Amino acid sequence: MKARVFVTLKPGVLDPQGRAIHHALEGLGFDGIESVRAGKLIELELADRTSDADIEAMCRKLLANTVIENFRIERQETVA
Amino acid sequence: MKAAVIVFPGSNCDRDLAVAIREVSGREPAMVWHGDSELPGGLDLIAIPGGFSYGDYLRSGAMAARSTVMRAVVEAAGKGVPVLGVCNGFQVLTEAGLLPGALMRNAGLSFVCRTVGLKVENSQSIFTNNFAAGSEISIPVAHHDGNYQADADTLARIEGEGRVAFRYTAEVNGSANDIAGLLNDAGNVLGMMPHPERALEKAHGNQDGRRLFEGLLEAVA
Numbered sequence: 001m002k003a004r005v006f007v008t009l010k011p012g013v014l015d016p017q018g019r020a021i022h023h024a025l026e027g028l029g030f031d032g033i034e035s036v037r038a039g040k041l042i043e044l045e046l047a048d049r050t051s052d053a054d055i056e057a058m059c060r061k062l063l064a065n066t067v068i069e070n071f072r073i074e075r076q077e078t079v080a
Numbered sequence: 081m082k083a084a085v086i087v088f089p090g091s092n093c094d095r096d097l098a099v100a101i102r103e104v105s106g107r108e109p110a111m112v113w114h115g116d117s118e119l120p121g122g123l124d125l126i127a128i129p130g131g132f133s134y135g136d137y138l139r140s141g142a143m144a145a146r147s148t149v150m151r152a153v154v155e156a157a158g159k160g161v162p163v164l165g166v167c168n169g170f171q172v173l174t175e176a177g178l179l180p181g182a183l184m185r186n187a188g189l190s191f192v193c194r195t196v197g198l199k200v201e202n203s204q205s206i207f208t209n210n211f212a213a214g215s216e217i218s219i220p221v222a223h224h225d226g227n228y229q230a231d232a233d234t235l236a237r238i239e240g241e242g243r244v245a246f247r248y249t250a251e252v253n254g255s256a257n258d259i260a261g262l263l264n265d266a267g268n269v270l271g272m273m274p275h276p277e278r279a280l281e282k283a284h285g286n287q288d289g290r291r292l293f294e295g296l297l298e299a300v301a
Contacts, residue, residue: 013229014254018188062146065139065175067182068229 001048003055007064008039014035039069081297083109083125086153086169088144093130093166093277100277101127104293105145114147124300125162126153128169130222130231130275140183140225141171161301162206163269167223170262170271179262179271180238181230186223186247187254193222195251195285198260198274202242205263207270210295219274221260226273228255228262238262245270 009015015037022036042063046056055073064071083101087094094111101109109127111118119126134143144150150172157163157178165173173179186192195218203213211217230238235256238244246261253273259273276289 013184014187016185016227016254020189047162050250062138062142066184067174067180067231068184 001046001050003044003046003050004076005042005055006039006044006072006074007014007046007059007069009016009037009055013068022077024073038066081105081107081124081300082120082122083107083127084112084119084123085109085127085129086112086114086129086131086134086149088114088147088172090133090135091129091131091168093168093275096275096277097127097129097166100280100293101125103280104290105297112149114144114149116149117152119149119156121154123156123161125164125296126156128153128163128165128172130167130169133168133172136225139171139172139175141168141175144168144172145175145177154178156267157264160266160268162296164207165269165271165297166275166277167221167226167273170273171225173269173271178269179264180234181228181256181262183225183273184227184229184254185225186227186252188294191222191224192226192253193220195220195279196252196260198246199249201244201247201265204242204283205245205267205270206299207263207292207296208245209299210291217291218279218280218286219276219289221252221274222278223253223273226253226255228259228273230256241265246272246274 017038018036059071085098171183200211200215243263248258248260276292279286279289
């Protein structure tokens with residue numbers, strides 16, 4: 001089983017990296033960009049017995065710093 | 081002063097910190113590897129150095145905060161053993177939950193490496209008793225992730241409790257309330273982005289950092 005964990009900065013937390021990307025995109029001539037937020041994608045290969053609660057514990061204990069970040073878990077069941 | 085300096089893979093200010101402790105206290109600190117599960121007994125100080133522990137993987141300080149030795153550090157801190165975290169050490173302390181908030185990428189995105197002015201906000205702690213309250217000192221910074229952030233309630237609480245030890249006198253990295261150094265609620269844990277061990281000798285340009293170690297020695301001896 002695979003799981004993907006998306007770690008993003010909480011709304012309201014200033015994202016200097018996202019802002020720099022935003023400026024760079026505008027510098028390349030792209031317009032209409034209202035906001036850019038950068039985050040992380042972490043892909044996990046897990047034993048099928050791994051529960052949602054286990055993955056959430058991994059996020060809370062290590063993968064995300066919940067002071068400044070939110071996380072979202074996407075489970076991808078292996079097709080037999 | 082019986083001290084230990086914690087060494088993680090990627091620490092690079094561990095020996096500077098050890099020299100500072102030895103110069104001021106006259107006693108060689110123990111260098112404790114991240115994989116050790118025990119600290120030497122009877123410590124007067126645990127120092128967590130600057131550097132790039134674990135290559136700053138995931139987040140600065142995140143891996144180091146979950147290393148074996150940190151369980152012993154958290155336990156010792158809970159018993160009142162003084163803990164000083166400098167630069168990456170400050171990041172490790174926030175990631176380990178010994179200090180509130182988080183240190184994010186500098187607001188200007190650049191690595192900042194220069195001597196900065198600091199205002200001593202709290203001169204009552206074991207780390208800052210050698211400075212006059214409100215005085216200004218100069219200490220070098222060298223970091224990419226020194227932008228201190230915490231939610232509004234946490235900021236109000238640490239300000240109200242007088243836990244801001246040092247504040248930048250001018251904008252450096254985007255830190256909330258220009259926080260440069262922060263104490264825990266018991267006052268035995270200090271995290272600071274500036275490097276006091278780099279302002280130790282006359283050849284360093286100033287000796288304001290030495291005064292921190294001298295004050296600490298006085299307080300714990």
